[in-house]
Amino acid sequence: xxxxxxxxxxxxxxxxxxxxxxxxxxxxxxxxxxxxxxxxxxxxxxxxxxxxxxxxxxxxxxxxxxxxxxxxxxxxxxxxxxxxxxxxxxxxxxxxxxxxxx
Amino acid sequence: xxxxxxxxxxxxxxxxxxxxxxxxxxxxxxxxxxxxxxxxxxxxxxxxxxxxxxxxxxxxxxxxxxxxxxxxxxxxxxxxxxxxxxxxxxxxxxxxxxxxxxxxxxxxxxxxxxxxxxxxxxxxxxxxxxxxxxxxxxx
Numbered sequence: 001x002x003x004x005x006x007x008x009x010x011x012x013x014x015x016x017x018x019x020x021x022x023x024x025x026x027x028x029x030x031x032x033x034x035x036x037x038x039x040x041x042x043x044x045x046x047x048x049x050x051x052x053x054x055x056x057x058x059x060x061x062x063x064x065x066x067x068x069x070x071x072x073x074x075x076x077x078x079x080x081x082x083x084x085x086x087x088x089x090x091x092x093x094x095x096x097x098x099x100x101x102x
Numbered sequence: 103x104x105x106x107x108x109x110x111x112x113x114x115x116x117x118x119x120x121x122x123x124x125x126x127x128x129x130x131x132x133x134x135x136x137x138x139x140x141x142x143x144x145x146x147x148x149x150x151x152x153x154x155x156x157x158x159x160x161x162x163x164x165x166x167x168x169x170x171x172x173x174x175x176x177x178x179x180x181x182x183x184x185x186x187x188x189x190x191x192x193x194x195x196x197x198x199x200x201x202x203x204x205x206x207x208x209x210x211x212x213x214x215x216x217x218x219x220x221x222x223x224x225x226x227x228x229x230x231x232x233x234x235x236x237x238x239x240x241x
Contacts, residue, residue, distance in 0.1 A: 071109045071225070074229060075110055075111075078110070078111075082236060085236050088239075088240070089239050
Protein backbone atom coordinates (compact mmCIF):
# COMPACT_ATOMS: atom_id res chain seq x y z
CA UNK A 1 0.00 0.00 0.00
CA UNK A 2 2.79 2.38 0.92
CA UNK A 3 5.17 1.88 -2.00
CA UNK A 4 2.88 3.07 -4.84
CA UNK A 5 1.95 6.09 -2.77
CA UNK A 6 5.61 6.97 -2.27
CA UNK A 7 6.27 6.47 -5.96
CA UNK A 8 3.40 8.80 -6.83
CA UNK A 9 4.76 11.43 -4.44
CA UNK A 10 8.26 11.09 -5.89
CA UNK A 11 6.85 11.41 -9.39
CA UNK A 12 4.93 14.55 -8.42
CA UNK A 13 8.09 16.02 -6.87
CA UNK A 14 10.10 15.29 -10.00
CA UNK A 15 7.43 16.83 -12.20
CA UNK A 16 7.35 19.92 -10.04
CA UNK A 17 11.14 20.21 -10.16
CA UNK A 18 11.13 19.74 -13.93
CA UNK A 19 8.47 22.38 -14.59
CA UNK A 20 10.16 24.70 -12.10
CA UNK A 21 13.42 24.20 -13.93
CA UNK A 22 11.88 25.09 -17.27
CA UNK A 23 10.04 28.11 -15.91
CA UNK A 24 12.85 29.47 -13.75
CA UNK A 25 15.82 28.68 -15.95
CA UNK A 26 18.84 26.53 -15.14
CA UNK A 27 19.27 27.78 -11.58
CA UNK A 28 15.85 26.71 -10.32
CA UNK A 29 16.33 22.91 -10.54
CA UNK A 30 16.50 21.42 -7.03
CA UNK A 31 18.72 18.50 -5.95
CA UNK A 32 21.60 16.90 -7.87
CA UNK A 33 20.98 16.94 -11.59
CA UNK A 34 21.14 13.96 -13.88
CA UNK A 35 24.42 14.94 -15.55
CA UNK A 36 26.11 15.17 -12.15
CA UNK A 37 24.81 11.75 -11.22
CA UNK A 38 26.07 10.22 -14.46
CA UNK A 39 29.52 11.75 -14.10
CA UNK A 40 29.63 10.49 -10.50
CA UNK A 41 28.86 6.95 -11.69
CA UNK A 42 31.52 7.19 -14.40
CA UNK A 43 34.08 8.48 -11.89
CA UNK A 44 33.29 5.61 -9.56
CA UNK A 45 33.74 3.14 -12.42
CA UNK A 46 37.08 4.65 -13.37
CA UNK A 47 38.17 4.55 -9.73
CA UNK A 48 37.15 0.90 -9.40
CA UNK A 49 39.00 -0.05 -12.58
CA UNK A 50 42.13 1.76 -11.39
CA UNK A 51 41.95 0.00 -8.03
CA UNK A 52 41.55 -3.35 -9.77
CA UNK A 53 44.57 -2.61 -11.96
CA UNK A 54 46.63 -1.61 -8.93
CA UNK A 55 45.68 -4.88 -7.24
CA UNK A 56 46.64 -6.86 -10.35
CA UNK A 57 50.04 -5.14 -10.49
CA UNK A 58 50.62 -5.82 -6.81
CA UNK A 59 49.65 -9.46 -7.32
CA UNK A 60 52.17 -9.83 -10.13
CA UNK A 61 54.82 -8.38 -7.82
CA UNK A 62 53.77 -10.86 -5.16
CA UNK A 63 52.47 -8.16 -2.81
CA UNK A 64 48.72 -8.63 -2.92
CA UNK A 65 46.34 -11.22 -1.61
CA UNK A 66 44.52 -13.25 -4.28
CA UNK A 67 41.19 -12.59 -2.54
CA UNK A 68 41.71 -8.81 -2.73
CA UNK A 69 42.56 -9.04 -6.43
CA UNK A 70 39.50 -11.11 -7.25
CA UNK A 71 37.08 -8.92 -5.26
CA UNK A 72 38.58 -5.76 -6.78
CA UNK A 73 38.17 -7.11 -10.30
CA UNK A 74 34.64 -8.32 -9.59
CA UNK A 75 33.75 -4.91 -8.13
CA UNK A 76 35.18 -3.13 -11.18
CA UNK A 77 33.26 -5.49 -13.45
CA UNK A 78 29.98 -4.75 -11.67
CA UNK A 79 30.51 -0.98 -11.85
CA UNK A 80 31.42 -1.21 -15.52
CA UNK A 81 28.32 -3.22 -16.44
CA UNK A 82 26.17 -0.83 -14.39
CA UNK A 83 27.71 2.16 -16.14
CA UNK A 84 27.25 0.59 -19.58
CA UNK A 85 23.63 -0.31 -18.86
CA UNK A 86 22.88 3.25 -17.69
CA UNK A 87 24.69 4.71 -20.72
CA UNK A 88 22.74 2.49 -23.13
CA UNK A 89 19.50 3.49 -21.48
CA UNK A 90 20.45 7.17 -21.64
CA UNK A 91 21.40 7.05 -25.30
CA UNK A 92 18.21 5.17 -26.09
CA UNK A 93 16.14 7.92 -24.48
CA UNK A 94 18.01 10.65 -26.37
CA UNK A 95 17.47 8.77 -29.60
CA UNK A 96 13.77 8.48 -28.89
CA UNK A 97 13.62 12.22 -28.36
CA UNK A 98 15.62 12.87 -31.54
CA UNK A 99 13.30 10.61 -33.55
CA UNK A 100 10.24 12.47 -32.36
CA UNK A 101 8.21 13.91 -35.21
CA UNK A 102 8.02 17.70 -34.84
CA UNK B 103 51.29 -0.67 -1.86
CA UNK B 104 47.77 -1.12 -3.29
CA UNK B 105 45.28 -1.04 -0.44
CA UNK B 106 42.62 -3.74 -0.53
CA UNK B 107 39.49 -2.41 -2.19
CA UNK B 108 36.39 -2.50 -0.05
CA UNK B 109 33.72 -4.22 -2.17
CA UNK B 110 30.67 -1.98 -2.67
CA UNK B 111 28.34 -4.89 -1.94
CA UNK B 112 28.23 -5.42 1.84
CA UNK B 113 27.49 -9.15 1.54
CA UNK B 114 30.60 -9.48 -0.61
CA UNK B 115 32.66 -7.51 1.93
CA UNK B 116 31.53 -9.81 4.75
CA UNK B 117 32.19 -12.95 2.71
CA UNK B 118 35.62 -11.58 1.77
CA UNK B 119 36.53 -11.17 5.45
CA UNK B 120 35.47 -14.79 5.99
CA UNK B 121 37.62 -15.94 3.05
CA UNK B 122 40.62 -14.20 4.61
CA UNK B 123 39.89 -15.71 8.01
CA UNK B 124 39.66 -19.19 6.48
CA UNK B 125 42.92 -18.56 4.68
CA UNK B 126 44.60 -17.76 8.01
CA UNK B 127 43.04 -20.87 9.53
CA UNK B 128 44.41 -22.89 6.64
CA UNK B 129 47.85 -21.44 7.40
CA UNK B 130 47.63 -22.61 11.00
CA UNK B 131 46.54 -26.10 9.88
CA UNK B 132 49.45 -26.21 7.44
CA UNK B 133 51.83 -25.26 10.27
CA UNK B 134 50.42 -28.00 12.47
CA UNK B 135 50.69 -30.63 9.76
CA UNK B 136 54.16 -29.52 8.72
CA UNK B 137 55.41 -29.73 12.30
CA UNK B 138 53.66 -32.99 13.17
CA UNK B 139 57.07 -34.59 13.65
CA UNK B 140 59.08 -31.61 14.92
CA UNK B 141 60.80 -32.57 18.16
CA UNK B 142 62.70 -30.38 20.60
CA UNK B 143 66.10 -28.94 19.80
CA UNK B 144 67.49 -29.76 23.23
CA UNK B 145 67.55 -33.02 25.12
CA UNK B 146 64.36 -33.46 27.16
CA UNK B 147 62.84 -30.20 25.78
CA UNK B 148 59.29 -29.59 24.58
CA UNK B 149 58.47 -30.39 20.94
CA UNK B 150 56.20 -28.35 18.62
CA UNK B 151 52.91 -27.50 20.29
CA UNK B 152 49.73 -27.65 18.22
CA UNK B 153 48.23 -24.21 17.42
CA UNK B 154 44.49 -23.51 17.43
CA UNK B 155 42.99 -20.54 15.50
CA UNK B 156 40.37 -18.43 17.31
CA UNK B 157 37.86 -16.45 15.23
CA UNK B 158 35.98 -13.35 16.33
CA UNK B 159 33.38 -11.04 14.76
CA UNK B 160 34.83 -7.94 13.12
CA UNK B 161 32.98 -4.92 11.75
CA UNK B 162 33.26 -4.79 7.95
CA UNK B 163 31.52 -1.98 6.07
CA UNK B 164 29.09 -1.58 8.97
CA UNK B 165 28.26 -5.28 9.03
CA UNK B 166 29.56 -8.16 11.11
CA UNK B 167 32.38 -9.87 9.31
CA UNK B 168 34.89 -12.22 10.85
CA UNK B 169 38.63 -12.24 11.50
CA UNK B 170 41.13 -14.52 13.13
CA UNK B 171 41.57 -12.96 16.59
CA UNK B 172 44.57 -14.97 17.72
CA UNK B 173 46.26 -18.32 17.65
CA UNK B 174 46.41 -20.16 20.96
CA UNK B 175 48.51 -23.14 21.92
CA UNK B 176 46.82 -26.50 22.40
CA UNK B 177 47.60 -27.50 26.00
CA UNK B 178 46.94 -31.23 25.60
CA UNK B 179 49.66 -33.67 26.65
CA UNK B 180 52.58 -34.46 24.39
CA UNK B 181 53.07 -38.02 23.27
CA UNK B 182 56.35 -39.77 23.98
CA UNK B 183 58.40 -42.43 22.36
CA UNK B 184 61.34 -44.48 23.56
CA UNK B 185 64.28 -43.54 21.33
CA UNK B 186 67.53 -43.31 23.34
CA UNK B 187 69.57 -42.43 20.26
CA UNK B 188 67.49 -39.34 19.43
CA UNK B 189 69.14 -35.95 20.15
CA UNK B 190 65.98 -34.75 21.92
CA UNK B 191 65.74 -37.80 24.20
CA UNK B 192 65.68 -37.12 27.96
CA UNK B 193 67.75 -38.94 30.60
CA UNK B 194 65.49 -42.01 30.48
CA UNK B 195 65.65 -42.19 26.70
CA UNK B 196 62.15 -40.86 25.95
CA UNK B 197 61.47 -38.27 23.23
CA UNK B 198 58.43 -36.00 23.56
CA UNK B 199 56.36 -35.88 20.36
CA UNK B 200 54.14 -32.97 19.19
CA UNK B 201 50.48 -33.08 20.29
CA UNK B 202 49.40 -32.90 16.63
CA UNK B 203 46.96 -35.54 15.45
CA UNK B 204 47.12 -35.65 11.63
CA UNK B 205 43.61 -37.15 11.48
CA UNK B 206 42.20 -34.16 13.39
CA UNK B 207 44.12 -31.74 11.20
CA UNK B 208 42.73 -33.43 8.09
CA UNK B 209 39.18 -32.96 9.41
CA UNK B 210 39.92 -29.32 10.31
CA UNK B 211 41.28 -28.80 6.82
CA UNK B 212 38.12 -30.26 5.29
CA UNK B 213 36.09 -27.92 7.51
CA UNK B 214 38.10 -24.91 6.37
CA UNK B 215 37.64 -25.95 2.75
CA UNK B 216 33.86 -26.25 3.15
CA UNK B 217 33.63 -22.87 4.90
CA UNK B 218 35.73 -21.27 2.16
CA UNK B 219 33.51 -22.72 -0.55
CA UNK B 220 30.37 -21.58 1.27
CA UNK B 221 31.68 -18.01 1.40
CA UNK B 222 32.69 -18.14 -2.25
CA UNK B 223 29.11 -19.16 -3.04
CA UNK B 224 27.90 -16.09 -1.12
CA UNK B 225 30.06 -13.85 -3.32
CA UNK B 226 28.87 -15.62 -6.47
CA UNK B 227 25.21 -15.35 -5.49
CA UNK B 228 25.58 -11.67 -4.53
CA UNK B 229 27.11 -10.95 -7.94
CA UNK B 230 24.29 -12.87 -9.64
CA UNK B 231 21.73 -10.82 -7.72
CA UNK B 232 23.43 -7.59 -8.81
CA UNK B 233 23.38 -8.77 -12.42
CA UNK B 234 19.73 -9.81 -12.16
CA UNK B 235 18.87 -6.31 -10.93
CA UNK B 236 20.79 -4.77 -13.80
CA UNK B 237 18.92 -6.93 -16.30
CA UNK B 238 15.87 -4.74 -15.63
CA UNK B 239 17.43 -1.86 -17.59
CA UNK B 240 19.47 -4.06 -19.94
CA UNK B 241 17.91 -5.12 -23.17
